[in-house]
Amino acid sequence: MEIKFDSVTKNYGPISAIKDLSFTVSQGDFVFITGPSGSGKSTIIKLILNQIKPTSGHILVNGKIPKTEKEIDDNRRKIGVIFQDFQMITDLTIEENIALNLDIVNFPQDQIPLAIDTAIKKMKLQNRRFLFPGQLSGGELQRACLARAIAISPQLILADEPTGNLDPVNAWNLVKYLKYENEKRGTTIIMTTHHLDILKSLDKKVIRLTKEN
Ligand SMILES: Nc1ncnc2c1ncn2[C@@H]1O[C@H](COP(=O)(O)OP(=O)(O)O)[C@@H](O)[C@H]1O
Ligand SMILES: [Mg+2]
Structure with missing residues (x-):
């Protein structure tokens, strides 16, 4: 998925x-x-998700400014999102959280069980799938969030400070997994971070923002 900000x-x-x-x-x-x-x-992430609108300028998705609700929804369905604070629903199990997200993006009902199984296995959460978010460690929780994101077979993963609550080992594992998704599946990845060691560890494009005021 191509994202273009034009004087936003x-x-x-x-x-x-x-x-x-x-x-x-x-x-x-x-x-x-x-x-x-x-x-x-985070403002950039929310703009891409269409949760907020630009004051001026344009955001193009695959060369087009999404205008109708349908276009906005269609784009949203192709985006997996992970956050620093995980944003899991606490009274649903890990598996139910993943299922709910698949439902929200209108994933074909008959393919939901397989999509859940595949994501759970990929993220090595077989022994955690029936637990609630509060029963997982930070590293496991972020893997669960990634499982939720990849289950929808996203074309784009938006990761907003995903390593913010992780120790260095878990942070590095997460980044390695995003790199794997990018290289093996061609998934576009946009990750915000202020961890310079992570930036330096991968030779990727960097958009540097400054704070003016
Ligand atoms: N809903 C909001 N209402 C008012 N100001 C906001 C809101 N969200 C963000 N801001 C402000 O916009 C600026 C950018 O915020 P944000 O995008 O969250 O930055 P970052 O994610 O880099 O920390 C900050 O000055 C912040 O206080
Ligand atoms: Mg932020």
Whole structure:
């Protein structure tokens, strides 16, 4: 999936979050977005997800500005998302969390069981699938989030500070797994991070944001 920002500005009332930002993430790219806290990293993720609209400028998905609800939904279904704070539903098991997300993106009902099994096995969560999020360690939880993201066979994975709550070993494992998805499946990856060691460890494109005010 190709994402193009064309002179995008986003203000929250009087607060400027990003200003006149242009970049292109091509199909199959692995791109890091870095910058200090408050520089607009999460804003970019929310703009791509269409959770918020730009104040000015355009965001093109595969060369097109999505306009109708259907176009926005169709794009959303192809995007897997992982967050620093996991965002799992606490009273559903890991398996149920993955199933719910598949349901939300309208994954074909008859393929849901296999999609869950495959994602669970890939992320080595066979012994955790019937547990609740509160019963997992941080590293396991982030693997569960990744299982939820990859179960939908995404064309794009958005990862917003996914290593923020992980120790270095788990952080590195997560990044290795994203690299694997990118190389083996051609999934486009956009990952925000302020961990310089992670940026340095992979030779990938980096979008550097600054905080102006
Ligand atoms: N919903 C909001 N309302 C008002 N200001 C916001 C909102 N979300 C983010 N901001 C502001 O926009 C700027 C960028 O925030 P954010 O995108 O979360 O940065 P980052 O993820 O890099 O820390 C910050 O100054 C932040 O305070
Ligand atoms: Mg953020």
